[in-house]
Amino acid sequence: MENILEIKNVTKTFKGFELKNIGFHLEKGYIMGFIGPNGAGKTTTIKLIMNLIKRDTGIIKVFGLDNIKDEQCIKNRVGFVYGENYFYDELSLLEMKKIVAPFYSSWDDKQFYHYINKFNLPLNKKIKALSKGMRMKFALVLALSHNAEFIIMDEPTSGLDPVFRNELLGILYDLMQDENKGILFSTHITTDLDKIADYITFINNGEIIFSEQKDALLESYAIIKGSNEILDKDIMKEFVGVKENRFGFEALTKDIEKARQIFKNRVIIEKPSLEDIILYTVRGNV
Numbered sequence: 001m002e003n004i005l006e007i008k009n010v011t012k013t014f015k016g017f018e019l020k021n022i023g024f025h026l027e028k029g030y031i032m033g034f035i036g037p038n039g040a041g042k043t044t045t046i047k048l049i050m051n052l053i054k055r056d057t058g059i060i061k062v063f064g065l066d067n068i069k070d071e072q073c074i075k076n077r078v079g080f081v082y083g084e085n086y087f088y089d090e091l092s093l094l095e096m097k098k099i100v101a102p103f104y105s106s107w108d109d110k111q112f113y114h115y116i117n118k119f120n121l122p123l124n125k126k127i128k129a130l131s132k133g134m135r136m137k138f139a140l141v142l143a144l145s146h147n148a149e150f151i152i153m154d155e156p157t158s159g160l161d162p163v164f165r166n167e168l169l170g171i172l173y174d175l176m177q178d179e180n181k182g183i184l185f186s187t188h189i190t191t192d193l194d195k196i197a198d199y200i201t202f203i204n205n206g207e208i209i210f211s212e213q214k215d216a217l218l219e220s221y222a223i224i225k226g227s228n229e230i231l232d233k234d235i236m237k238e239f240v241g242v243k244e245n246r247f248g249f250e251a252l253t254k255d256i257e258k259a260r261q262i263f264k265n266r267v268i269i270e271k272p273s274l275e276d277i278i279l280y281t282v283r284g285n286v
């Protein structure tokens with residue numbers, strides 16, 4: 001299958017932060033959730049893909065093209081939704097559209113008006129008068145109006161109410177019925193990913209911890225619950241993280257078979273949520 005995104009050995013150093021030799025890829029036809037705690041490097045990675053900042057080393061390819069050499073061609077085919085405001089505040093939505101549309105060879109006015117109506121956006125209002133959620137919706141309308149093959153969104157659901165968040169997830173899901181498209185979607189909200197992501201890439205402290213198919217990932221971990229007496233230092237080492245309280249312990253393991261051998265029937269083994277995997281991996285012994 002063809003990669004829509006390929007990142008290899010990319011580093012970027014800021015004072016006090018380093019993106020450490022990261023790599024992952026996304027094939028056409030899939031949605032990838034890009035998740036990690038505050039300051040993990042999600043926005044930095046997305047800015048590097050969009051060539052808004054320069055990488056120190058490595059390779060980034062979008063549609064198989066070099067993201068710097070072929071920047072203009074790539075940007076024409078990418079829909080980018082970015083948390084920070086990049087509009088002219090004094091313009092109305094309609095005026096802003098007139099500026100943006102000519103940059104795209106496959107701009108589709110019909111789609112634009114379809115989404116403006118669907119999202120209930122006031123075309124003649126100035127951008128500065130929009131709420132945060134409405135700005136995000138407008139950024140989405142623009143991204144969806146030029147037949148983008150790859151949609152990159154940096155925390156698109158932040159600032160959106162639950163009803164619209166759900167609607168957005170539905171729209172993304174519908175878009176993916178076209179197998180030639182792909183979506184990369186950074187978020188803090190793991191339940192959004194539960195619903196629509198095919199792949200999860202998890203970044204922590206500038207490092208990619210995993211980039212895996214979601215269902216396989218959920219299958220490869222387990223939550224172990226038992227009483228505190230069976231825990232000792234050696235057993236603790238077997239876990240990704242452990243949480244103890246006076247009623248017992250709860251731990252995350254990546255070696256389900258070994259946990260079965262060690263504990264036999266003295267523990268309960270349950271499926272983890274994505275949230276469990278992220279929390280235990282970030283915090284270790286919580």
Ligand SMILES: Nc1ncnc2c1ncn2[C@@H]1O[C@H](COP(=O)(O)OP(=O)(O)OP(=O)(O)O)[C@@H](O)[C@H]1O
Nearest residue numbers: 014015016017036037038039040041042043044045
């Ligand atoms: N231009 C810059 N100059 C210096 N440091 C920067 C710059 N941009 C980002 N950083 C630092 O890089 C680190 C990663 O930031 P980044 O915005 O990529 O994180 P993030 O995962 O998107 O976090 P959040 O979820 O909070 O948005 C942070 O410590 C941030 O302060």
